[in-house]
Amino acid sequence: xxxxxxxxxxxxxxxxxxxxxxxxxxxxxxxxxxxxxxxxxxxxxxxxxxxxxxxxxxxxxxxxxxxxxxxxxxxxxxxxxxxxxxxxxxxxxxxxxxxxxxxxxxxxxxxxxxxxxxxxxxxxxxxxxxxxxxxxxxxxxxxxxxxxxxxxxxxxxxxxxxxxxxxxxxxxxxxxxxxxxxxxxxxxxxxxxxxxxxxxxxxxxxxxxxxxxxxxxxxxxxxxxxxxxxxxxx
Numbered sequence: 001x002x003x004x005x006x007x008x009x010x011x012x013x014x015x016x017x018x019x020x021x022x023x024x025x026x027x028x029x030x031x032x033x034x035x036x037x038x039x040x041x042x043x044x045x046x047x048x049x050x051x052x053x054x055x056x057x058x059x060x061x062x063x064x065x066x067x068x069x070x071x072x073x074x075x076x077x078x079x080x081x082x083x084x085x086x087x088x089x090x091x092x093x094x095x096x097x098x099x100x101x102x103x104x105x106x107x108x109x110x111x112x113x114x115x116x117x118x119x120x121x122x123x124x125x126x127x128x129x130x131x132x133x134x135x136x137x138x139x140x141x142x143x144x145x146x147x148x149x150x151x152x153x154x155x156x157x158x159x160x161x162x163x164x165x166x167x168x169x170x171x172x173x174x175x176x177x178x179x180x181x182x183x184x185x186x187x188x189x190x191x192x193x194x195x196x197x198x199x200x201x202x203x204x205x206x207x208x209x210x211x212x213x214x215x216x217x218x219x220x221x222x223x224x225x226x227x228x229x230x231x232x233x234x
Contacts, residue, residue, distance in 0.1 A: 011054035018047065018059045027102040028063045029131050038078045041065040043106070043136040044126035045146060050160055052128050053140045054167035061109050062103050066117050066138060066146075069108045070229055076106070091182065105180070112149055124176075141176035 020028075036043050042050075043225065046064030051057050072095060076086045082095040092113050095106040125136035138146070144164055147157035165172065185215040 006233060009018075010053075013055040013057070015055075015057040017057050023100060024102045025131055027099050028104065029085075029133065030082065031063065031065070031097060032105045032130070032133055032135055034078050034082055035067075035075060039076070040067060040071050040075050041119070041122045041123050042071075042075075043130070043138045043142075044130060045138045045143060046105075048128065048130055049138045049143050050163070052126065052137045053143060054160075054163040056167075062105055063128060064105050064107055066107050066121060066142075068117050068119055070123070072106060072108060082101060107146075109144065114149070115145060138163050140178075141173050144172075170226055 042063065043066045043147050046062070047058050047060035048063075061189040068202065076088075076095060076097070080086050081231045084099050087098070088094075089096055093107060093109040093111050095108075097104045097106065107117065120139065122136065123141045124139045124142065126139060127134050128137040130137075144161050147161050150157035
């Protein structure tokens with residue numbers, strides 16, 4: 001069962017909110033207002049979603065907007081009409097809208113094409129105040145799913161995954177995390193558990209708040225084997 005966001009106690013963080021310039025704030029708020037005016041369902045991810053679920057702020061140069069694939073062309077047309085430069089960077093998952101030196105990423109899936117943003121990602125998103133606007137932010141489960149395979153040398157989101165698991169303190173709906181990867185042959189729960197080794201498990205911190213661990217037995221047992229069979233044919 002999901003716990004309402006306003007009932008969760010986030011870990012204490014020494015991080016501070018990003019210092020957005022006036023131009024950057026204007027770009028972000030104009031995009032959000034445009035999407036809302038055209039009734040395009042979306043949810044925010046990236047630095048804003050990470051803060052929502054962990055209490056941790058980090059600097060960001062862009063705004064990550066998740067939406068379903070069939071809304072992208074409508075969104076791009078609305079943004080172009082409002083003076084934004086738009087680009088389809090990768091038809092599998094990524095478009096951009098730019099104005100000046102700032103930009104917004106429109107994301108419809110993961111770059112490995114295994115997971116696609118679904119309508120229920122937007123429906124399950126929680127509300128948050130961003131720049132004085134009430135907008136939807138990805139739920140913790142979908143935020144984790146979007147980061148599990150960002151493990152390149154130049155960009156590794158494993159720390160974010162661990163912080164979200166820690167921040168939600170045993171309240172994750174693991175069925176939601178496992179569901180997108182069913183029948184793909186990928187063991188995402190094993191990745192989550194193996195990433196967790198970077199957090200100390202002391203009696204008074206990590207383990208004490210939810211029993212022996214923040215992971216259900218099914219997630220822990222799936223570490224071995226990580227991948228035992230090829231993906232199921234479509």
